[in-house]
Amino acid sequence: MGKLFKNIRKIDTVLGIAWILAIISAFFVHPGKEYLGYIDFRSLGILWGLMVIIQGFKENSVFDKIAGFLLSKVTKSWQLSAVLIFMCFLGSMLITNDVALITFVPFALMILHDCDREDMMIPTVVLQTVAANLGSMLTPIGNPQNLYLYGLTGMSLGRFILIMLPYSFLSALLLALSLLIIPGREKSLQRSKDSAVVSNFGSITQIIIYAVLFAIALLAVVRILPWYVFAIIVLVVVGGMDLKILLRADYILLLTFIGFFIFTGNMGRIDVISSFLENVLVGREFPIAVALSQMISNVPATLMLSGFTSNYESLLIGVNVGGLGTLIASMASLISYKAYSKEYREKSGKYLLVFTVTNIIFLIILVLAYVIHTHF
Numbered sequence: 001m002g003k004l005f006k007n008i009r010k011i012d013t014v015l016g017i018a019w020i021l022a023i024i025s026a027f028f029v030h031p032g033k034e035y036l037g038y039i040d041f042r043s044l045g046i047l048w049g050l051m052v053i054i055q056g057f058k059e060n061s062v063f064d065k066i067a068g069f070l071l072s073k074v075t076k077s078w079q080l081s082a083v084l085i086f087m088c089f090l091g092s093m094l095i096t097n098d099v100a101l102i103t104f105v106p107f108a109l110m111i112l113h114d115c116d117r118e119d120m121m122i123p124t125v126v127l128q129t130v131a132a133n134l135g136s137m138l139t140p141i142g143n144p145q146n147l148y149l150y151g152l153t154g155m156s157l158g159r160f161i162l163i164m165l166p167y168s169f170l171s172a173l174l175l176a177l178s179l180l181i182i183p184g185r186e187k188s189l190q191r192s193k194d195s196a197v198v199s200n201f202g203s204i205t206q207i208i209i210y211a212v213l214f215a216i217a218l219l220a221v222v223r224i225l226p227w228y229v230f231a232i233i234v235l236v237v238v239g240g241m242d243l244k245i246l247l248r249a250d251y252i253l254l255l256t257f258i259g260f261f262i263f264t265g266n267m268g269r270i271d272v273i274s275s276f277l278e279n280v281l282v283g284r285e286f287p288i289a290v291a292l293s294q295m296i297s298n299v300p301a302t303l304m305l306s307g308f309t310s311n312y313e314s315l316l317i318g319v320n321v322g323g324l325g326t327l328i329a330s331m332a333s334l335i336s337y338k339a340y341s342k343e344y345r346e347k348s349g350k351y352l353l354v355f356t357v358t359n360i361i362f363l364i365i366l367v368l369a370y371v372i373h374t375h376f
Contacts, residue, residue, distance in 0.1 A: 014300060014331065015252050018259030025266035038265030043148045044254055045231040046220050050141060051249035052234055053217060054099050056210040059245060060202030063091070063103045077117060078185035081124045084108045085175055088128045089135035097136035097143050097323075097332040098250070104128060105339045115190060119183045121340070122347070126355045127178050129336040130324065130362055134171035136332075137320035138164050140221055143332075144253065145302035145319050150221070153312045157222050163313055167321065170369055174362060206241065213237065253299075260303035268307045277308040285311045286370060289318025290325075290363075297331045298323045317370060324363040327355065 057063065070083050084104065092100040105125055112121050136142030140150035140160055150160055179185065213234055220230035238245050267273050281288060285305070292301040298319040305315055323330035327337060337355070341348035 014297065015256045015259065017296070018256045018263065018300065022259045022262040022266075025263050029266040029269050034269075035262060035265065038261045039258055040148060040151060040261065042227040043144075043151045044257060045227045046151075046217065047144060047147055047257075048249055048254060049213075049220070049231050049234040050096070050147075050217055052238055052245055053210050053213050054095050055245050055248040056206065056213075056238060056242070057095075058099070058103065059242070060207050060210070062202075062207060063095070064107065067104060067107055071111060075188060076185070077120060077187045077189060078179050078182055080111070080115070080117075080189060081120060081127070081182045081185070082176075082179055084111075084124055085127045085131045085179075089131035089172065089175060092132040092136035093139045093142050096141065097132040097330065098335060100132040100136070101129060101332055101335040101339075105336045109339065109343055117184070117187075117189070121344070122351050122354050123178075123182055123358075125336050125340050126351070126358050127175060129333050129355070130358060131171075131175055132332060133323040133330045134168065134175070134320075134362070137171075137323075138168040141217075143299075143320075143323075143330075144257070145299050146316070147221070148257075148302060149306065149312060149316050149319075152306060155312075160316075163316060164320065166373060167317065167366060167369065170366065171362075174365060178358075209237065209241065256300070257303065260300050264304055264307045274308065281305065281309045282311075285309050285314035286318040286321075286374075289315050290322040290367065293319055293322030293329045294326045295328075297328050299331065314374075321363065321366045321370065324359045324366065326359075327352065329359070 067083075067087055070087065071080065074080050074083055084107075087104050088097075088100045091104065095103075105128055108124055108128060109121065112118060112124065133143075137146065138161060140146050140157065146160075216225065216230055216233060219225040220227050235246070267277070289298075289301055289305060292305065296304075301322065302315070302319045305319075306312070309315055323332075327333050333355070337348070337351065340351050344351075
């Protein structure tokens with residue numbers, strides 16, 4: 001509990017902005033019962049449940065075990081980088097980009113250090129970050145903005161995947177080509193004998209329970225099971241099994257969502273502002289989503305823009321592609337930066353340079369792909 005309060009005291013910048021905007025907007029649209037209608041409880045409930053389940057898997061070393069098994073099969077440097085990068089790309093589709101980076105970036109730093117291949121760290125970690133942000137765009141549960149837009153639009157799972165599939169496929173090709181920039185990629189690996197890569201699983205019983213809960217989560221995502229039934233099941237089962245896991249969900253993100261829900265809901269009720277935003281957005285959802293994501297990140301950009309357009313497909317692609325670019329375009333990118341700079345503070349400037357250049361290249365290619373796909 002103390003850890004939870006400690007995290008709350010460290011007020012997140014985006015959380016602060018969200019609630020400042022919400023409070024200011026409340027002076028123009030006074031609080032009332034309509035405020036409850038602003039909040040997408042379905043998205044918040046499912047997102048919370050998924051956060052708890054993924055924390056349960058992490059507690060039982062599931063991801064570390066999988067990563068360790070895969071890494072035990074590689075012998076060349078490029079193979080090591082490929083495993084580290086594509087674990088983030090594929091893993092983010094199911095466990096979100098944030099969790100993929102929280103799990104696999106520290107793992108990459110450890111294994112590259114043990115192999116005495118610190119020259120590979122910056123390109124590998126940068127590409128892990130790009131991979132997590134791009135892999136997550138394929139599924140509704142890959143990142144928070146996808147889960148929100150999937151619920152808002154009511155589109156089918158198949159339709160959602162088909163919209164994002166061309167960009168995910170192109171991203172996978174670009175990541176594979178990027179392995180060519182890994183220094184010393186053909187060198188053989190020499191891991192330290194003391195390297196503890198493969199950890200033991202935790203409780204097998206808990207892993208099975210969390211796997212069942214994850215399956216139930218998918219039923220809620222595709223609207224077979226009501227979201228509140230799923231949330232209650234997670235609360236009761238996990239609370240009874242391991243209460244501390246419930247406290248590890250990202251409540252800062254959930255509070256940020258609520259702040260932006262209130263702000264955008266109020267803006268939608270101010271006719272002048274609502275009309276202006278709708279006129280500005282029409283036909284420009286993709287470029288505005290990309291540009292706004294660079295300044296405030298793609299999750300709040302999604303929440304701010306979604307209330308003023310019905311062209312959700314372009315918005316969906318825009319906020320996902322917009323996760324590339326600046327360090328804050330996707331808040332998940334900060335996870336990698338903080339993990340790397342904590343260990344190699346003196347090289348943080350070089351990391352930012354490589355990160356920015358790599359992201360801009362990927363961003364330009366995916367923007368061009370969107371233009372070609374929609375105009376030809």
